[in-house]
Amino acid sequence: xxxxxxxxxxxxxxxERRNLNISQLAYKCNFSRSYLSQIESGRVIPSxxxxxxxxxxxxxxxxxxxxxxxxxxxxxxxxxxxxHYIFYNLQEQRDALYSKMRNEEEDYKSYxxxxxxxxxKFVYNVSMNNQTDSELDYLMKSLLDNINIFEIKDxxxxxxxxxxxxxxxxxxxxxxxxxxESLKFGEFKDITGITYYQLSIxxxxxxxxxxxxxxxxxxxxRFKCDGNFKRIIYSQAQEAIILGRCGELERAEKVLKExxxxxxxxxxxxxxxxxxxxxxxxxxxxxxxxxxxLDEINIVNDNVIFMRLYVYYELSNKKDFNEYYESNIxxxxxxxxxxxxxxLHMKINNEKQNEEYLHLLLETHSNDNLKYDVDLxxxxxxxxxxxxxxxxxxxxxxxxxxxxxxxxxx
Numbered sequence: 001x002x003x004x005x006x007x008x009x010x011x012x013x014x015x016e017r018r019n020l021n022i023s024q025l026a027y028k029c030n031f032s033r034s035y036l037s038q039i040e041s042g043r044v045i046p047s048x049x050x051x052x053x054x055x056x057x058x059x060x061x062x063x064x065x066x067x068x069x070x071x072x073x074x075x076x077x078x079x080x081x082x083x084h085y086i087f088y089n090l091q092e093q094r095d096a097l098y099s100k101m102r103n104e105e106e107d108y109k110s111y112x113x114x115x116x117x118x119x120x121k122f123v124y125n126v127s128m129n130n131q132t133d134s135e136l137d138y139l140m141k142s143l144l145d146n147i148n149i150f151e152i153k154d155x156x157x158x159x160x161x162x163x164x165x166x167x168x169x170x171x172x173x174x175x176x177x178x179x180x181e182s183l184k185f186g187e188f189k190d191i192t193g194i195t196y197y198q199l200s201i202x203x204x205x206x207x208x209x210x211x212x213x214x215x216x217x218x219x220x221x222r223f224k225c226d227g228n229f230k231r232i233i234y235s236q237a238q239e240a241i242i243l244g245r246c247g248e249l250e251r252a253e254k255v256l257k258e259x260x261x262x263x264x265x266x267x268x269x270x271x272x273x274x275x276x277x278x279x280x281x282x283x284x285x286x287x288x289x290x291x292x293x294l295d296e297i298n299i300v301n302d303n304v305i306f307m308r309l310y311v312y313y314e315l316s317n318k319k320d321f322n323e324y325y326e327s328n329i330x331x332x333x334x335x336x337x338x339x340x341x342x343x344l345h346m347k348i349n350n351e352k353q354n355e356e357y358l359h360l361l362l363e364t365h366s367n368d369n370l371k372y373d374v375d376l377x378x379x380x381x382x383x384x385x386x387x388x389x390x391x392x393x394x395x396x397x398x399x400x401x402x403x404x405x406x407x408x409x410x
Contacts, residue, residue: 003112005042007054010068010110012040014061028060075104075113082120083157086127087190089230098124115149118142119158126161129168136165156185160195167202175202193222197235200242209246216242233263237273244280253280271297278307287311300328302337313344321348340379359384378407 015025026036031053039053058065078101085094101108101117108117122139124130143158150158163178179199183192196219203212216239223231236259243252256277260270274297281290291311297304305328312321325345332338381404388397 004039006110006112006114007068008040008042011057011061013106013110014063015040018061025057025060029056031056071107072111072113075108075111076116079113079116079120083123084190086120086123087194088228094124115146116154119150119154123157123161126165126168133169140165152185153188153191156182156188156191156195159185160191160198163195163202164198167198167205172202172206176206189222189226190228193219193226193228193231193235196222197231197238200238204238204242204245207245209242212242213239213246233259233265233269237269237276240273240280241276244276244283249280249283253277253284256280271299275303275307278304282307282310282314285314287314291315300331302332302334305332306337306340309341309344313348318348321345336379343380343383378404381407 015022020028022036022040023033026033029036036057039057054065058068078097082094082097082101084090085097098121101120105117108114118139122136122143125136125139140162144162147155147158159178159182163175163182165175166172166178167175176199179195179202182195183199196215200212200216200219203209203215216235220232220235220239223235236255240252240255240259243249243255256273259265260273260277265273274293278290278293278297281287281293290307294304294308294311305324308324309321312318312324321344325341329341332341381400384400385397385404388394388400
């Protein structure tokens with residue numbers, strides 16, 4: 001019956017493209033108007049004469065039924081190919097095929113391939129982080145409402161990318177729930193690796209780093225089995241990030257160096273890894289190595305500017321600090337980084353630690369609507385703790401240490 005519904009939609013579309021009303025086509029085919037209406041709405045029950053009926057309609061519309069069937073198979077194959085290109089990160093083929101499929105969207109509505117086309121459209125836009133939330137929300141709701149019409153593998157794909165979408169919206173609980181649901185459908189070689197990979201990111205964001213490391217290892221193993229070379233590198237990079245989050249800085253540094261030394265990487269991805277490597281070196285107090293890496297990155301963004309200033313500060317390199325600060329302070333957009341650089345600037349120039357300024361920062365940025373509010377408060381609290389320890393006011397130092405612990409517990 002499902003095939004008849006899409007066949008009926010196709011007949012109606014072709015009739016309308018030829019500017020025929022339903023009565024005119026019924027007359028040409030020698031049918032009653034009500035019988036043709038039933039066919040177009042997919043309500044006709046299959047019978048022995050149905051094939052002859054369809055042949056008659058296609059002949060009156062100057063169409064070939066065999067071509068219709070072949071076109072349906074081609075559309076199904078396009079969906080399979082697009083999902084394959086997404087899973088194996090084949091970017092040029094993926095984008096070219098998606099563009100072609102979007103141009104044929106009206107045709108898809110008249111074929112059985114349409115639900116899977118909607119699935120591939122959702123998967124593509126989530127993987128590219130495209131379209132507005134309202135468009136993706138509508139598409140996601142439609143897919144979940146009709147999840148039972150999909151085969152098992154497509155259900156797994158749907159749940160995985162719904163999970164990814166919720167992570168992109170910072171809803172880690174829902175993300176984890178859908179990703180785990182996807183894994184219940186079985187070990188599909190080209191989707192399980194992605195699911196474990198995304199699960200590791202979600203769990204890392206939830207600070208479940210031990211579980212995240214376990215799942216990233218499952219992801220790497222799965223991608224090795226698939227021969228999915230690019231995904232292996234991405235998974236190893238994610239492993240380094242998770243290791244860094246759980247304090248395993250030397251292991252994180254080792255993984256990042258192995259990737260950078262052993263693989264050919266595109267420039268953007270390489271710069272991302274170098275930024276993480278520089279951060280690991282700073283955390284390990286390898287400031288000279290970090291500075292060398294920052295020179296290699298050669299890009300300007302908030303994080304890189306602040307890391308470079310922090311290295312100059314730790315190396316007591318006042319001249320380079322001030323030159324770089326003056327030339328880059330206006331490039332910093334984020335509140336957190338802007339305030340951090342002001343504090344470093346104040347300290348590098350040997351000015352007396354400005355207690356009032358730090359307290360003012362705490363009051364100004366206690367607004368929950370400000371992004372990075374918690375991070376900024378922790379940073380300023382650290383400065384207050386250090387300041388009061390230096391001048392011997394240990395009660396005040398302990399007071400702000402307790403406040404910092406409360407923030408982490410919250």
